[in-house]
Amino acid sequence: MVLSALRADTENGKIVFAYASAEAVKAGTMLAVLNFSYDAAYLDTSLTVRTLERGTALNLHEETTYPVQHESGDAHDYQITKSVAPTCTEDGYDVYTCTKCGDSYQETRKALGHAWSEWSIDEPATCTETGKQSRSCSRCGETETQTIPVDPNACPSKRFDDLDTTQWYHEGTDFVLRTGLMRGTGEKTFAPNDNLTRGQLVTVLYRMAGSPSAASAAPFTDVEPNAYYADAVAWAYAEGIVMGVSATEFCPDQDITPEQLVTLIARYAAAQGIEVTADRGKLADYADADTVSVYAREALAWAVENGLVNGMEGKTLQPGGTATRAQIAAILLRLCKAFLH
Ligand SMILES: [Zn+2]
Ligand SMILES: [Zn+2]
Ligand SMILES: [Zn+2]
Numbered sequence: 001m002v003l004s005a006l007r008a009d010t011e012n013g014k015i016v017f018a019y020a021s022a023e024a025v026k027a028g029t030m031l032a033v034l035n036f037s038y039d040a041a042y043l044d045t046s047l048t049v050r051t052l053e054r055g056t057a058l059n060l061h062e063e064t065t066y067p068v069q070h071e072s073g074d075a076h077d078y079q080i081t082k083s084v085a086p087t088c089t090e091d092g093y094d095v096y097t098c099t100k101c102g103d104s105y106q107e108t109r110k111a112l113g114h115a116w117s118e119w120s121i122d123e124p125a126t127c128t129e130t131g132k133q134s135r136s137c138s139r140c141g142e143t144e145t146q147t148i149p150v151d152p153n154a155c156p157s158k159r160f161d162d163l164d165t166t167q168w169y170h171e172g173t174d175f176v177l178r179t180g181l182m183r184g185t186g187e188k189t190f191a192p193n194d195n196l197t198r199g200q201l202v203t204v205l206y207r208m209a210g211s212p213s214a215a216s217a218a219p220f221t222d223v224e225p226n227a228y229y230a231d232a233v234a235w236a237y238a239e240g241i242v243m244g245v246s247a248t249e250f251c252p253d254q255d256i257t258p259e260q261l262v263t264l265i266a267r268y269a270a271a272q273g274i275e276v277t278a279d280r281g282k283l284a285d286y287a288d289a290d291t292v293s294v295y296a297r298e299a300l301a302w303a304v305e306n307g308l309v310n311g312m313e314g315k316t317l318q319p320g321g322t323a324t325r326a327q328i329a330a331i332l333l334r335l336c337k338a339f340l341h
Pocket of ligand 2: 141
């Protein structure tokens with residue numbers, strides 16, 4: 001076989017070649033191998049074989065056209081050759097490349113979005129304070145916090161007919177009720193304007209300390225062993241918080257005076273490791289400062305300096321007056337906010 005002509009017909013996009021053979025070509029003989037290559041998408045083309053002579057037959061014009069197509073019709077065989085997985089917040093992508101022609105394209109894999117857990121409440125909202133809740137993504141660990149709006153229904157004071165939630169003591173009574181430091185005097189009554197007795201105050205401080213047990217009973221003859229405040233008085237005596245009004249008397253049912261109240265709270269604070277010192281001169285601003293009992297002066301100065309007491313009328317301390325349950329609730333709230341949080 002002799003390759004006798006090869007012509008590239010660029011105008012018509014053709015390659016023309018011819019062959020001739022002096023001898024008969026045996027059936028099944030491969031005459032030519034044509035390799036097509038193209039560096040992007042596949043192109044379909046066709047191959048035309050024109051037979052001019054065969055054996056003794058001359059001037060033949062037999063023409064057969066063979067389509068040359070992608071091996072599997074027009075389908076590419078795309079396989080993923082590169083893959084970047086999407087994250088919660090960023091898109092990923094897959095690169096597909098045709099194993100036959102090398103053509104490739106990229107397919108975006110959309111960001112997954114966070115896989116958030118349910119909201120869990122860190123701090124519940126109350127009637128006066130917003131709360132806080134948070135959730136986290138189980139995939140990337142991202143956390144998100146959100147404010148819970150004030151909830152007017154989350155108000156323990158509302159249960160009591162004699163508490164007015166528009167009054168100055170509202171936050172204080174909510175605090176003592178929510179924490180269990182104080183309870184109602186009845187199912188529907190809190191008695192905000194009643195005086196607190198010494199036995200009641202010691203009970204409140206005892207609850208604030210977590211109701212620990214005391215080694216032995218206090219040596220007061222007026223504290224019955226089965227009185228509701230007996231454990232509290234024993235604990236407070238052991239801690240040096242109460243000393244009694246005399247060596248043998250505690251007077252549990254006596255109304256507490258503001259200076260006694262502040263003294264007990266100061267001793268309680270000291271027992272909790274809080275430094276209770278103050279400049280006694282601070283009391284000089286008050287018209288009735290010289291009526292404060294000597295034992296109560298430093299405690300009262302400390303309470304004034306730290307804003308624990310400021311609800312007294314005018315510029316007076318009224319150390320020997322009475323303290324109401326609402327006032328005590330407010331003082332306990334201020335104490336906790338200032339020192340115990
Ligand atoms: Zn392909
Ligand atoms: Zn995430
Ligand atoms: Zn409330």
